[in-house]
Amino acid sequence: MSKFDYKKIIPRYKFIAFVMTAIAIMVLGKALYIMTAKHDYWMKVADRVKKDSVCIEPARGNILSCDGQLLASTLPEFKVFMDFKALKDAKNDSLWDANIDKICQGLHRIFPEQSAATFKKNLAAGRKKQSRNWAIFDKRIDYNTFTEVKDLPVFRLTSYKSGFHFEEYNARKRSYGSLAGRTIGSMYGAKDSARFGLELSYDSILRGKNGIVHRRKVRNKFLNITDQPAIDGADIVTTLDVNMQDLAERAVIDELKKINGNVGVAIVMDVATGDVKAIVNMDKCVDGQYREIHNHAVSDLLEPGSVFKTGSMLVALDDGVVDTTYKVETGDGVWNMYGRDMKDWNWRKGGYGLLTLPQTLWYSSNVGVSRIIDIHYHNNPEKFVRGLLRIGLGDDLKIPITGATPARIRMPHKNRYGQYTNWSRTDLPWMSIGYVTQVPPISILTLYNAIANNGKMMRPRFVTKVVKDGKTIMDFPPEVMRPQIAKPSAIKKIQAILEQVVSEGLGKKAGSPSFKVSGKTGTAQMSKGSVGYKAGGTNYLLSFAGYFPSDAPKYSCIVCIQKSGLPASGGGMSGLVFHNIAEGIMAQNLKLDVKDARDSTSIPVPQVMNGNILAADYVLSHLGIPTNTNWSGSYLEGNPIWGSSKMNGKHSVSLIREHPYSKGTVPNVIGMGARDAVYLLESRGLKTNIIGRGKVTSQSLAAGHQIKKGEKCLLILN
16 A cells, blocks of 8 residues: 555645745746836946946146146045935934034034034035935035044044045145146146146146956955056146246236236246246236236237347348448438338437447337338348248247247248239338237247347247156157357347347346346237227237346346337336346346355354363364463353464464362363363362253352362253
8 A cells, every 4th residue: 555645745745836836926026026116226226336347537647847846736625425314324313413513613613604503504404304415515625624524523433324425526736826827727627627738738648547447246345346557647847937937927917017007928938948937927807906817928929019120130130231330211210111101119209310230229210120121121022031930930839838829920922923912012111120920929039049049049848857756757858949040140249239228228127237138128009900000099019028147148038018008118117027037036046155154254263161171182183273272370260261362373272271279169160061071070079960961051069169078069961
């Protein structure tokens, strides 16, 4: 008989199969529910714990001055929040209620612009909404402020218990504020992208390369696994000098305020290397303050005016069509040239009459310069323009700043009938004095820098090298654009004339009593486009370009000021700014020999205190100082026993040895070292005790006291 009871076993199997089927259906149903209704929720949960191929932003490189000072660097900034849901889940509501007043008082202390009551009201609103991301303060804060906030009650707990959390941002900061702001550049606040300046030009170097990480669960912990590490950006070392930049900015702003100017530009360049040491671009804003809005120094295409005359005369001297003895008639200051009147600045006073070529630059004679050029180049204006290009005025300087533009100098063109298509008879004389051309200030300065450098034209340099981890990975050496812009003889002549412009001509205010200055003034009316020069009030471009010191030029400089209405003087206004910049730079670079500080009437003599005379004599003799040992019958109260005397015309030290009969009195040992003081006292039968180290400041037995047998003397040392 079989033991298997079909009637009892089969129902049990059916029940088990039914239960398992029901469980399977429930599992499938739950899976479908999660996949559909709860899909968005669980995807958000997954995003919190999993990161696949997430970029790691590298640290942006720094921008440094020529001496290594930080001009721009990346610093962390934070926005702080409260997660009131986490606070409630951690059951710390009572802790929050007990400390809310302290928290708000602390926030008011850190952010005094908001009251404690305002903070309390704001936090109460966030708690009522049970917000998970409620802003404690609506602005970003720096690291030091962040640490203060994080140290407040409740906030100092972990984020899971306190609900306090933060978001970290990389903020670009300029160490010297607005100093050279348009040249250094800046970043967009909410984006990691450069806006302008060196930040934009060298963005690929400063930015570095992004890294990649993914998040994985390893042994019940989620870890960030680095697939590709981020490569931090490199630092760039600029040619800017912080002290010179600050000096130039203050000089420009002071003059702009004084004359109510609209725009002020100044550039300082190292003659030998072309390094731009300072560059200033100041605009008058609607509130009357001066700030850097545009980089006028490299982008302004304006008619430069009389500072251009130096280039015109250099071309004529280099071509050999004139010499410094050449004379030109300027009449009464007004000269009709092809139907238009060319005027000198003093035409109302009768003009200058007959001038030599140097004098046309001394007094910035429009008539003199334009007549010289017109007489010798009228039939061949192409030769004159080619001369301007030969001396580098039309070169593309390849300035590494967005918006930089090369000069525009028009070249005459003839059609097949031999007629000029883009040229009139008045263009040549007006071009010679700085009109009919558009030249940015930095191109004018580059020409003057080449003249100061004996004809060698250097490309303006803004960055010297790229540094990473203390090592130079890229170098930008000084670059010679033109080895010689003109014949050495022509350069020497124009150098002499430019020095005379300051010493004899209209550029006297740019000079200095301490060193020689060379340069040229410029005062030009500014065109208003299609409406010309005379519509409304007249705007002027006032300039002074030159270099210093004339004997051995170290720096070149150009100052340009735009202002409306009269008075307007390139020499009196821009020249004065040039003077202040030049004197300030030379004062900063002044180095004095330490020997000059020595007082020849004061003979230094070593201090030899009363003590071991033989030892003192030995030391002084080996130092090459003659000694003179004398006996003294009197006690020298409170004085070291040394003195200065002359022996054979040379200073010597007199060591005065006390007479034996003074052995019975206490000597003065104040100021001596412990060794000498103990030697002197114990040699007279005293016992000594010492407190402290250094030199003796007081003694228990006064000097001159009669010594008794076994007597003790306490010495206090400092």
